Amino acid sequence: MLxxxxxxxxxxxxxxxxxxxxxxxxxxxxxxxxFILCVVIGIVVFxxxxxxxxxxxxxxxxxxxxxxENTKLEYLWTVIPIVILVVMALPATSTLQDxxxxxxxxxxxxxxxxxxxxxxxxxxxxxxxxxxxxxxxxTPRDEIENRATKNEFYLVEVDEPMxxxxxxxxxxxxxxxxxxxxxxxxxxxxxxDAIPGFIHESWTIVDEPGIYRGQCxxxxxxxxxxxxxxxxxxxxxxxxxxxxxxxxxxxxxxETIGKEWTFEELMATGETVYQQSCAACHQLNGEGIPxxxxxxxxxxxxxxxxAAHTDIILNGKAGTAMQAFGTQxxxxxxxxxxxxxxxxxxxNLGDHIQPxxxxxxxSGGAQ
Amino acid sequence: MITEHxxxxxxxxxxxxxxxxxxxxxxxxxxxxxxxxxxxxxxxVMALIIRSELFQxxxxxxxxxxxxxxxxxxxxxxxxxxxxxxxxxxxxxxxPMMVGAPDMAMPRMNNFSFWILPFAFGxxxxxxxxxxxxxxxxxxxxxxxxxxxxxxxxxxxIFGVHMMGISSIMGSINIIVTILNLRAPGMTLMKMxxxxxxxxxxxxxxxxxxxxxxxxVTMMLMDIHFNTAFFSAGGGGDPVLFQHIFWFFGHPxxxxxxxxxxGVVSAxxxxxxxxxxxxxxxxxxxxxxxxxxxxxxxxHHMFTVGIPIAGELYFMYATMLIAVPTGVxxxxxxxxxxxxxxxxxxxxxxxxxxxxxxxxxxxxxLMLSIVPADFQxxxxxxxxxxxxxxxxxxxxxSVMAAVYYWLPKWTGNMYDEALGxxxxxxxxxxxxxxxxxxxxxxxxxxxxxxxxxxxQFADFNMISSCGAFLFGFSQLLxxxxxxxxxxGGEKATEQVWEGAHGLEWTLPSPAPYHTFATxxxxxxxxxx
Numbered sequence: 025m026l027x028x029x030x031x032x033x034x035x036x037x038x039x040x041x042x043x044x045x046x047x048x049x050x051x052x053x054x055x056x057x058x059f060i061l062c063v064v065i066g067i068v069v070f071x072x073x074x075x076x077x078x079x080x081x082x083x084x085x086x087x088x089x090x091x092x093e094n095t096k097l098e099y100l101w102t103v104i105p106i107v108i109l110v111v112m113a114l115p116a117t118s119t120l121q122d123x124x125x126x127x128x129x130x131x132x133x134x135x136x137x138x139x140x141x142x143x144x145x146x147x148x149x150x151x152x153x154x155x156x157x158x159x160x161x162x163t164p165r166d167e168i169e170n171r172a173t174k175n176e177f178y179l180v181e182v183d184e185p186m187x188x189x190x191x192x193x194x195x196x197x198x199x200x201x202x203x204x205x206x207x208x209x210x211x212x213x214x215x216x217d218a219i220p221g222f223i224h225e226s227w228t229i230v231d232e233p234g235i236y237r238g239q240c241x242x243x244x245x246x247x248x249x250x251x252x253x254x255x256x257x258x259x260x261x262x263x264x265x266x267x268x269x270x271x272x273x274x275x276x277x278x279e280t281i282g283k284e285w286t287f288e289e290l291m292a293t294g295e296t297v298y299q300q301s302c303a304a305c306h307q308l309n310g311e312g313i314p315x316x317x318x319x320x321x322x323x324x325x326x327x328x329x330x331a332a333h334t335d336i337i338l339n340g341k342a343g344t345a346m347q348a349f350g351t352q353x354x355x356x357x358x359x360x361x362x363x364x365x366x367x368x369x370x371x372n373l374g375d376h377i378q379p380x381x382x383x384x385x386x387s388g389g390a391q
Numbered sequence: 392m393i394t395e396h397x398x399x400x401x402x403x404x405x406x407x408x409x410x411x412x413x414x415x416x417x418x419x420x421x422x423x424x425x426x427x428x429x430x431x432x433x434x435x436v437m438a439l440i441i442r443s444e445l446f447q448x449x450x451x452x453x454x455x456x457x458x459x460x461x462x463x464x465x466x467x468x469x470x471x472x473x474x475x476x477x478x479x480x481x482x483x484x485x486x487p488m489m490v491g492a493p494d495m496a497m498p499r500m501n502n503f504s505f506w507i508l509p510f511a512f513g514x515x516x517x518x519x520x521x522x523x524x525x526x527x528x529x530x531x532x533x534x535x536x537x538x539x540x541x542x543x544x545x546x547x548x549i550f551g552v553h554m555m556g557i558s559s560i561m562g563s564i565n566i567i568v569t570i571l572n573l574r575a576p577g578m579t580l581m582k583m584x585x586x587x588x589x590x591x592x593x594x595x596x597x598x599x600x601x602x603x604x605x606x607x608v609t610m611m612l613m614d615i616h617f618n619t620a621f622f623s624a625g626g627g628g629d630p631v632l633f634q635h636i637f638w639f640f641g642h643p644x645x646x647x648x649x650x651x652x653x654g655v656v657s658a659x660x661x662x663x664x665x666x667x668x669x670x671x672x673x674x675x676x677x678x679x680x681x682x683x684x685x686x687x688x689x690x691h692h693m694f695t696v697g698i699p700i701a702g703e704l705y706f707m708y709a710t711m712l713i714a715v716p717t718g719v720x721x722x723x724x725x726x727x728x729x730x731x732x733x734x735x736x737x738x739x740x741x742x743x744x745x746x747x748x749x750x751x752x753x754x755x756x757l758m759l760s761i762v763p764a765d766f767q768x769x770x771x772x773x774x775x776x777x778x779x780x781x782x783x784x785x786x787x788x789s790v791m792a793a794v795y796y797w798l799p800k801w802t803g804n805m806y807d808e809a810l811g812x813x814x815x816x817x818x819x820x821x822x823x824x825x826x827x828x829x830x831x832x833x834x835x836x837x838x839x840x841x842x843x844x845x846x847q848f849a850d851f852n853m854i855s856s857c858g859a860f861l862f863g864f865s866q867l868l869x870x871x872x873x874x875x876x877x878x879g880g881e882k883a884t885e886q887v888w889e890g891a892h893g894l895e896w897t898l899p900s901p902a903p904y905h906t907f908a909t910x911x912x913x914x915x916x917x918x919x
Contacts, residue, residue, distance in 0.1 A: 038834065038835065039834050040767050040835075051763045051766065051767060054763055055758070055764045055767065058757070058764065059758065062757060066750065066751065066754060069721060069722075069725060069750060070747055070750075072729070073728060073746070073747065076725070076729050076730070076731070077728070077733065077743070080730050080731050080732065081732070081733045081734070082734045083734070086730070086732040086733070087732055088664065088666040088730070088731045088732040089666065089729075090666070090667070091669075092666075092668065092669050092670065092671075092727075093669065093672070093673075094670075098670055098673050098719070101719060101722045102718075105714055105715050105718045106715060109711045109712070109714060109715070113711060116707065116761045116762060116763060117707075119763040120700060120703060120762050120763050121700065123766075124700045124703075167449070168449060168450055168843060169449065170449040170450070174448060174449065176846065177845070179448075179843060179844065180845045202535070202539075202540065203539075206695060206769075206770060208838070210836045213767055216697065217695050219630050219697070220535065220624040220625070221624020221625070222630075222631070222697060224697040237845075239836075239838050239841075241695075241770040242533075243533070243536065243840045244536065245459075245528075245540060246459065246527075248455075248459075248838075248841060249838075249840075249844070250455075250843070315522050315523050316456070316523055316542065342539075344540075345540060
């Protein structure tokens with residue numbers, strides 16, 4: 025369905041990418057103009073120094089001149105830089121104006137930074153058709169910890185990429201759940217801080233299909249280096265097919281909430297969810313990294329009353345890194361992971377919770 | 392006047408208590424410089440831990456949480472513990488000798504401002520051994536990462552910063568009062584050496600912005616412990632407000648770390664070019680302009696926080712303007728070298744490297760001021776390369792140049808020129824191998840402050856790490872050279888350098904414990 029292109033990676037070696045949007049090419053040109061001007065200035069200044077260091081050395085018998093202060097020269101070397109700066113400022117101003125000219129968008133995507141993943145919501149006037157998913161690093165721990173060979177897209181690959189159509193104006197509404205993150209895709213020349221309490225706007229029109237990768241660009245805690253961005257730009261038809269599939273999948277998930285899950289089903293799903301959403305802090309063995317990330321093995325809420333355990337998973341704990349997963353995971357995933365935590369690593373409480381119960385709690389039902 | 396026991400015949404106290412109770416500007420200068428060197432090595436070890444982890448992709452040496460503590464502590468220690476105290480140390484040693492004063496204006500306060508520092512950094516470093524670890528939110532400690540999500544040791548960090556701030560403010564007051572009140576009769580402001588001028592301006596910057604830093608960490612303290620919500624969106628506060636306040640301090644802070652360096656280089660280049668500084672007055676005005684501009688450009692560190700276009704344009708234009716006075720300085724140094732009669736002793740080598748590499752850092756700074764391009768550069772290794780170019784071969788090289796230049800005056804012995812030059816070349820090569828490739832990895836898209844990276848950045852990181860080890864270990868040679876010089880060596884003359892001008896060179900070498908008890912009368916040569 026998607027083009028497996030990595031052409032954008034090819035010219036990433038030593039210079040800024042030209043990118044795949046009108047804006048990103050303007051930015052690249054601007055970067056090259058300033059860069060070349062700086063190189064020329066450097067050559068002139070360092071050239072003069074080199075000449076002086078070769079010719080005017082005592083070992084060659086140079087006798088020091090006595091000149092100092094020359095008003096004309098000093099005016100000259102004040103005015104010339106000002107002229108150069110104006111020459112730089114003009115194209116920079118016009119590019120910036122183009123970037124800030126948002127206009128009417130075709131697609132609105134809410135981008136929400138959450139320690140340490142991105143949640144994308146394709147806004148739709150009809151809430152039933154709203155697609156929401158979390159996109160997190162898919163590189164296996166074994167590659168990070170050097171137990172397996174690193175693949176080509178090491179650390180810049182995700183489980184579920186953002187998908188957008190080409191030639192459409194896509195608006196990103198960028199915000200954060202916890203700390204400040206920054207959503208950056210170099211190929212679009214889009215970098216915007218995701219700040220809790222703010223919704224910032226950015227936009228792009230991609231003209232080439234492909235896979236474009238970026239990373240979080242603002243220090244956001246422990247796994248700042250492990251929250252990549254992957255955007256698949258596809259043809260409009262492919263986008264519509266993808267969107268329809270996602271909407272259908274959302275509907276199916278909704279239906280699974282009603283059914284009665286077996287303990288084994290919950291444990292199996294729970295293990296997957298735990299690895300994706302919990303293991304970064306609480307570790308695969310459940311022992312955490314105390315005192316910042318508490319152990320779940322044989323202690324704390326995971327072996328306490330199930331109501332309190334459910335509450336912290338759904339609503340998080342203010343002032344800590346423990347997030348509110350109620351909005352990130354679907355009820356089936358939530359029920360599964362709670363069940364898993366209560367029965368893994370020798371916790372063996374034997375109890376479980378059903379997705380339907382989670383749904384009741386989320387929709388305001390009493391605990 | 393009492394003639395039988397002239398004041399300057401009193402030597403230092405005996406034993407270790409000399410250093411604890413001293414009010415002598417030379418002793419305190421020495422304390423500051425050694426403290427700074429110790430911090431330089433401490434922060435350097437952290438830098439080498441960072442570079443070791445980044446030597447190749449994958450996690451090998453440290454886990455991400457320790458990595459973040461290393462980047463944070465490295466930044467804090469280098470900025471507040473190494474660079475700033477080094478310049479205060481130079482100020483203590485040199486300003487009284489340069490303006491013909493017997494000592495600093497407030498000697499007891501001088502002692503106090505130094506002795507706060509070991510406690511401040513003791514507090515900060517002790518957090519490495521606390522439960523939850525040291526601060527891990529970057530030296531810029533952006534809220535809410537540092538408030539709602541910070542480790543318990545954040546409080547120690549806040550008190551540490553408060554103490555450093557008190558120390559800096561007291562030090563600055565002392566420097567300003569000394570310069571304004573203790574100049575030898577007849578020394579007008581425009582007869583002062585540029586090092587004194589740059590420090591006068593720097594001291595005003597410190598007094599203006601250290602209280603702002605104290606304010607912002609106090610607001611953090613309130614948010615963490617007293618349930619206020621200055622920076623918490625959930626309580627009606629504003630995380631971006633933190634950045635505005637921080638950078639209102641932070642931008643002048645970077646000039647605090649570079650203006651005294653300008654002063655050092657403006658003393659050394661004329662000496663070894665055997666020619667007067669080309670434009671003394673324009674250097675003074677350029678320094679003042681840079682200091683003024685430093686207050687009105689802070690948001691150029693925050694181009695991606697969503698500032699409206701009018702704000703972005705203003706901060707871009709204002710930032711670009713800094714290139715003008717900075718250019719004036721660089722052109723002046725080049726014009727001073729032009730048609731001089733140059734020799735290339737170690738201080739001159741460091742000073743020339745300063746001009747070249749600082750200019751490279753300045754030019755990448757100009758690139759960063761261009762907002763649309765900054766969207767691509769921001770928070771990447773391009774920024775890391777930029778500020779390390781202005782801080783390491785900038786500020787740090789100027790301190791090394793100053794040490795080689797004035798060490799004969801301080802100790803009475805010449806340093807070993809061959810070793811000095813070796814130290815220079817190892818540092819020069821090491822620093823460029825470390826930081827030049829970071830421009831490329833940044834442009835290619837590598838974000839800063841990450842413990843592990845995508846494979847396309849591997850080669851540049853490996854080169855960078857090799858350079859860092861070369862630079863780091865070369866500093867042990869620096870330590871060896873300094874100790875060797877203190878312990879002996881060829882005796883230095885009064886003037887030390889053939890082309891040296893200024894009052895400090897009229898004193899014997901080593902400079903006696905008390906100098907200028909009687910103000911000097913011949914001031915014609917005071918600023919060289």
